[in-house]
Amino acid sequence: MSSSTQTAQYNPAYHRFTLFLAICTFLLIVAGALVTSNDAGLAVPDWPTSFGSLYRIPPMVGGIKYEHGHRMLAEFVGLLTIILAVWTQRKEARSWMRKLGWFMLLLVIIQGLLGGLTVKMRLPWYVSTAHAMVAQTFFSLTILMTVFASRRWIGSTVTLTRHPDPGALSFRNLALLTVLAVYMQLFFGAGFRHGGLHFFPHVVGAGIATVILVWASFSGILRFGNIKPIRGASIAILGLLVIQLLLGFGAYMTRVVWGKDAVQPRPSMVATTVAHVAVGALLLAHCFMLAVQAYRNLAPAAELSPADQKAVVA
Numbered sequence: 679m680s681s682s683t684q685t686a687q688y689n690p691a692y693h694r695f696t697l698f699l700a701i702c703t704f705l706l707i708v709a710g711a712l713v714t715s716n717d718a719g720l721a722v723p724d725w726p727t728s729f730g731s732l733y734r735i736p737p738m739v740g741g742i743k744y745e746h747g748h749r750m751l752a753e754f755v756g757l758l759t760i761i762l763a764v765w766t767q768r769k770e771a772r773s774w775m776r777k778l779g780w781f782m783l784l785l786v787i788i789q790g791l792l793g794g795l796t797v798k799m800r801l802p803w804y805v806s807t808a809h810a811m812v813a814q815t816f817f818s819l820t821i822l823m824t825v826f827a828s829r830r831w832i833g834s835t836v837t838l839t840r841h842p843d844p845g846a847l848s849f850r851n852l853a854l855l856t857v858l859a860v861y862m863q864l865f866f867g868a869g870f871r872h873g874g875l876h877f878f879p880h881v882v883g884a885g886i887a888t889v890i891l892v893w894a895s896f897s898g899i900l901r902f903g904n905i906k907p908i909r910g911a912s913i914a915i916l917g918l919l920v921i922q923l924l925l926g927f928g929a930y931m932t933r934v935v936w937g938k939d940a941v942q943p944r945p946s947m948v949a950t951t952v953a954h955v956a957v958g959a960l961l962l963a964h965c966f967m968l969a970v971q972a973y974r975n976l977a978p979a980a981e982l983s984p985a986d987q988k989a990v991v992a
């Protein structure tokens with residue numbers, strides 16, 4: 679096994695695999711959101727079996743299509759995560775990446791257990807909300823692993839110049855704050871979606887989150903626009919935020935205003951709520967990316983060596 683002092687080597691196959699896992703996880707989030715929006719959480723009433731069998735695929739009709747489809751995709755992602763964890767141990771030189779590999783495996787197991795638990799307990803809001811939150815955390819980490827395995831990240835390890843990040847509220851902290859703000863929205867949004875919380879905290883939270891995300895992305899673009907990954911994440915956050923706010927209004931109109939007397943989930947409600955969950959996941963992942971890039975590319979002035987400072991002035 680490689681030692682932790684060895685420098686990381688770019689491995690295209692590994693990089694492609696982490697990207698594949700991230701894409702599959704995104705599809706799994708869409709599939710999970712389809713279960714909730716179609717009210718299909720108990721369409722398959724048992725777990726870990728499905729209608730008494732561990733391997734037989736039930737007739738994929740009605741809600742079962744969503745619930746069992748979600749389970750099958752989740753099992754596939756679980757399998758990919760086992761491969762990722764083992765592959766990372768065998769080939770990765772950075773010891774923190776190897777730990778992250780094991781952590782991903784732990785997280786996917788916890789997520790599977792939460793999925794089972796929410797079925798066993800007949801969908802209590804707090805278990806479904808925890809399941810929604812771990813899902814997006816896991817997805818964000820698959821995106822981060824893809825970033826850490828990229829040619830740009832590994833290739834710039836030696837030549838990286840860190841830029842000063844002065845001010846009482848540093849950009850690093852501001853970037854962390856965006857992650858917290860989106861988690862807050864995820865918690866309030868999922869709590870409402872699963873019937874445990876009022877809508878009010880989510881709307882107030884949307885105002886607070888919007889201020890923080892606009893502030894962070896504007897300062898990313900205006901102050902650190904010359905650092906490509908910070909500029910890129912900032913622009914993405916701004917764009918996703920606009921889409922997310924529009925989808926939020928759409929979800930509110932179709933679910934709460936027009937949909938409250940609907941006997942069955944309407945396609946317009948399913949589409950807007952599922953898209954709102956999915957774009958929320960992309961937003962969380964980009965806030966994580968912004969924070970990671972801020973920690974990598976910036977440093978409090980006191981931490982910079984004179985050589986770094988000169989490189990910045992030049």
Ligand code: HEM
Nearest residue numbers: 707710711713714719752755789790793794801806810813
């Ligand atoms: C890697 C594994 C998994 C991921 C990433 C994942 C992700 C998700 C997501 C994003 C949702 C939608 C949450 C929402 O709309 O608020 C969901 C819902 C759900 N998932 Fe999973 N899931 C996984 C594994 C499982 C497993 C193994 C089961 C086993 C039965 C399961 C059962 C459910 C159920 C029943 C719902 C609907 C909950 C409700 O309507 O209250 N999930 N999942």
Ligand code: HEM
Nearest residue numbers: 810863864867868871884887926927929930933951955958
């Ligand atoms: C920064 C802005 C926002 C973010 C990050 C955000 C995020 C989220 C997330 C992640 C969920 C679902 C969580 C889950 O179960 O997985 C959710 C649910 C929801 N959000 Fe937002 N949201 C934002 C703004 C808004 C706004 C402005 C509105 C409406 C005015 C809104 C309306 C809703 C509604 C109605 C639901 C529940 C959907 C349902 O019942 O199926 N959101 N939000």
